Structure formats: C-alpha cells, structure tokens
Amino acid sequence: MLYHLYELNQAAAAPFNAAAGFSQIFWTHPRNPLSTTALGRTMAASMEIMERTTRRFRRPEFGISEVKIVNRKVAIVEETIWNQAFCRLLHFKKAISSQDKPLPKLLIVAPMSGHFATLLRGTVAAMLPFADVYVTDWIDAREVPLAQGKFDLGDYIDYLFAMLGVLGPDTHVMAVCQPSVPVLAAVSLMSARRDSNLPKSMILMGGPIDTRRNPTVVNRYAEERGVDWFRRNAIVEVPSMHPGHGRLVYPGFMQLSGFVAMNLERHVGAHRELYWHLVEGDVAKASKQKEFYDEYLSVMDLTGEFYLQTVEEVFVKHALAVGSFTHRGEKVDPTAITRTALFTVEGERDDISGVGQTEAAHELCKNIPASLRGHHLQKGVGHFGVFNGSHFRRETVPKLVAFMDSRQS
Numbered sequence: 539m540l541y542h543l544y545e546l547n548q549a550a551a552a553p554f555n556a557a558a559g560f561s562q563i564f565w566t567h568p569r570n571p572l573s574t575t576a577l578g579r580t581m582a583a584s585m586e587i588m589e590r591t592t593r594r595f596r597r598p599e600f601g602i603s604e605v606k607i608v609n610r611k612v613a614i615v616e617e618t619i620w621n622q623a624f625c626r627l628l629h630f631k632k633a634i635s636s637q638d639k640p641l642p643k644l645l646i647v648a649p650m651s652g653h654f655a656t657l658l659r660g661t662v663a664a665m666l667p668f669a670d671v672y673v674t675d676w677i678d679a680r681e682v683p684l685a686q687g688k689f690d691l692g693d694y695i696d697y698l699f700a701m702l703g704v705l706g707p708d709t710h711v712m713a714v715c716q717p718s719v720p721v722l723a724a725v726s727l728m729s730a731r732r733d734s735n736l737p738k739s740m741i742l743m744g745g746p747i748d749t750r751r752n753p754t755v756v757n758r759y760a761e762e763r764g765v766d767w768f769r770r771n772a773i774v775e776v777p778s779m780h781p782g783h784g785r786l787v788y789p790g791f792m793q794l795s796g797f798v799a800m801n802l803e804r805h806v807g808a809h810r811e812l813y814w815h816l817v818e819g820d821v822a823k824a825s826k827q828k829e830f831y832d833e834y835l836s837v838m839d840l841t842g843e844f845y846l847q848t849v850e851e852v853f854v855k856h857a858l859a860v861g862s863f864t865h866r867g868e869k870v871d872p873t874a875i876t877r878t879a880l881f882t883v884e885g886e887r888d889d890i891s892g893v894g895q896t897e898a899a900h901e902l903c904k905n906i907p908a909s910l911r912g913h914h915l916q917k918g919v920g921h922f923g924v925f926n927g928s929h930f931r932r933e934t935v936p937k938l939v940a941f942m943d944s945r946q947s
Contacts, residue, residue, distance in 0.1 A: 541774045544791055551592040558589035583816035587809065590828075595836040597678070598656045602630060605666040614666070618675075620704050623686040624693070624841075626675040627701050628655075630666060642942050643709045644669035645701060645737075649716040650676045650694070650844070652793030652837050658714060659833070660926035665712075668939045672705060674717075678790075678838035680782040690843040691720060691851060695865050698724040702735045710942050711737045714925050715891065718745020719852050722899055723863060723870045730874040738945045739879035739910075741938060744891045744924035746852055747899045748859035752892030755800065760853035768849050773842040788845035790837025800889065859898060872902040879910035881941045883924055883934060890921040912941050 565573060565582035572578040604611050613633040620627035632641075644665060648655035655675045665671055674697075679689070698720060702709060713721035721740060728736045749757040760768075774789060776782045798805050808827060815824035857863035863870040880903055882896045897913055900906075914937050919929050 541777050541789055544789070545777055545779065548594055555589055555592035555594075558585045558592065561585040562589055579817050579819065583813050586816055587813050590831070591809075595832065597654045597838070598659075598833055598836055600628075600630075600656055600659055600662065602659070602663055602666070605632070605663070607632075607667045619672070620701060622697065622700075623682050624677050624679070624689045625697055626677070627704065628673045628675050630662060630671045630673070632666075632670070641668065641670045642738075642946055643705055644671050644942070645705055645709055645711045646671060646673045647698070647711060647713045647717040647721055648674050648676060649714055650840060651716040652790045652797075652840065653833070654678075654836055654838055656836070657833055658925065660930070661714065664926075664931050664935050665938070668935075669710070669942065672701075674701065676838070679785060679787045679841045680776045680780040680789075680839045682782050682785065684782060684784045688843050689841045691847040692865055694844065695720050695724050695727075699728070699733075702728070702737060705735075707735050707737075709735075709737045710739045710741065710945070712741040712938075713743065713745055715744050715921070716746070716848070718742040718747055718896060718899070719848075719858055722747065722872060722902070723858065723865060725878050726870050726872045726874050727865060727868065729876065729878065730871060737878055739881065739942060740875075741881045741883070741941070742896050742899055743883040744885060744888055744921055745896045745899075746891050747896055747902070748856060749853055749891075749895055750856055750859065751894035751898055754889050754892045756890055757853060757892070760849050765846055765850040765854055769842075769846055773846065776839070782839075786842035787839040788842055789839050793840075794835065794837045859902070872899070873905050875903045876905045876907075877910075878906070879912075879941070879945050880906050881912040881914070881938065883914050883916065883938075885919040885921060885924040886915060886917050887920045888924060910945075912937070 562585035851857040
C-alpha cells in the first residue's frame, strides 16, 4: 500500500510539475521583456524550484566523454563488458595507443544503498587519469522481473567473484561505503581458496566493517529496532506499473527520506541558497547545487532479501567483526588474506560510518604484512567527502594512486 501511495503522489504532482516547467520557460524566454527584470528572475527562480521539488528524478548518466592525462585529452567510451540481472559491469575505455604505458586495472564497487552508481561520477573522474576504471552499475530492483529470481548478500558476493574473474588477477578493487563488507568477505574467501584472480589490493572507503566502533545515528537506529521491525515496516511490494511488480523491495524513496531527515535543515538551507543564486543569476553556483541534487535525489530500490540480510549481518549481528559471517555455509576468515594489500579511508565528520569503523578491517586482516597496509583519515569531510569533492581529489586520490603504484609489478 505504501508504494501505491507514493506512486499516487507522483501522479498527482505531475500536472504541477508540467505547469511549473512551462512557467519557467515563459519567465526565462528571451522574447519576454520581463525576463531580465527583478520580477522575471524571481518568478523564474520560483518556478524552477517548484519544478524540481515535484520532479521524478531518473537514473542520471555518467556523461564522462574525455579525461585529461598529463597534458593531453583522451576520449572515453563507456561500454558494458559483463551483464547480469541485477548488475552491469561498466568499463570507461580510453582511446590510447599501444605505446602508452598501461594503467592499473581498478574495479570500483559502487554502493547498493539507494543511490545509483552515478553517485560515484566524481570518484570515477578523479581516478581515470591514473587507472583503467571499471564500475559496478547496480540495477533498480523494481526494473527486474520477478522471474529473474532473488538477490541477497550471498548473490552480491557471487557477483564480485564473477567480475573479478572477468578482470583477472592484476586488479585493484575499491569498495565505497556499503560494499566494504562484501568486498572484504569476497577477498577473504578468495584468499582461503587460493583463487588465481585474487586482487592485488583492496581499498575500503567509509564502510561499516565494525559498526560497534563510534556508532552513528544510522548504526544505533538499525541495532535498536532489529531486522523484524524493518521487515514489517520497510519492505513493500513493487506495484504493477513496473517490470518488477510483485517483488519485495526496500524502496529508494524511503532511503532518501531517511537521508534527508537526518540533515533536513541543511537541505532546506541548500534549496534556499539555490533559489537566491537563481534570482541573482549566479549560474556557476546554481549549476553546482543542481548537479549535486540531480544525483542525490535519484534513487533506486533494493531487493528486500538483500536489505534485510545486510541489516541483520552488518548492523545487528556485526557478523564479520565477531567472526560469525558465512557465505554459502563457508566461514569468512579475513586472517586468510596475506597477499592482497589493504588501504582504508575515513572521513573525520562522517555521520554514516563513524571514524574507526572502516579502519577496523586492519585488525581483522591481521596477517597482511605492515608493508602492504595504509590508512587515511580525511580531515574536514563528511560521508560524501570520503569519495568525492575537492578534498578527495587533492588529498585522498594521490595517496590511493601511490598505494596502487606500489603494488604494480
């Protein structure tokens, strides 16, 4: 019923969205003599804010067509090299010659936590000059027909095995936020099996390896309520107007509502600032804010089984941290990792994964030599700043590149 009410609300807002869009065109049209007046700019700004607040945001495109390497621009072609029901593996292929120095392969595992992989556009763009980049592009669960079957945390790990198998043993894997746990689990299992496709290094960024350390509001919320509460209150059925109708999901709009509620005052203030940037004609600042919210407000559904299993294993039982995590009946033991290097990144002001939660991976992976370890605490940033923004580009990326280069042979 909740999902149906959401769809009804979206349908009810559609006429207002269209009217606001047409009004915005009227007040900004160059042939309208009022468009350059204070009245025109105010009306145009008001209509744009209304259009955006009633819009249904769809999955954005990465839109990366070129990258600057040293002093030359190199064309980028986005291609799908592996495809399954719940994920595509994207490759940002560079138009370089065979004489160019080969770059290290980097698999960026995007979070499956409500946003599309395009949330990592800045991460991808920042790493492209230094690596041959691949990204997991998770599929919106409401778009996957029920006949395609389930997708849980175990399937997620199986997908990682498959993708690392496609890329081969000389790959570096970077997990951003949520996938830190399944990536660490996958590398642990591959190490124990002496898998030939074991990655060279593992970079974990802002991930919930051990949420008992410096728990955040999000961590406490999940632990206090328990998985049964989420099963009753957060899992709903996809309505019939979508390909995945009948599938039980944790809807993206619920996740987005939670994120916004955590920092409501900040988001309201940001939209107030956007309004005044539009009125004042400050195109640069307005564009920057619109670009962020175009991405932030685009959300996807997660399968119910994946969401509930993640809540239970990661946030309630802390299974990986206490040594009880299993995959298909096989115990996950991070001490099996001896050859894969480990680098962790945290944000000083992260209100999703508290300081120390990701660094806990070093304690679990106790058999990795000290020479193959690294950690970086990025000062002055929250969760988003762990993997994006000016601090990330200026301070974190050089450390990641140096770490990967040290593993190249």
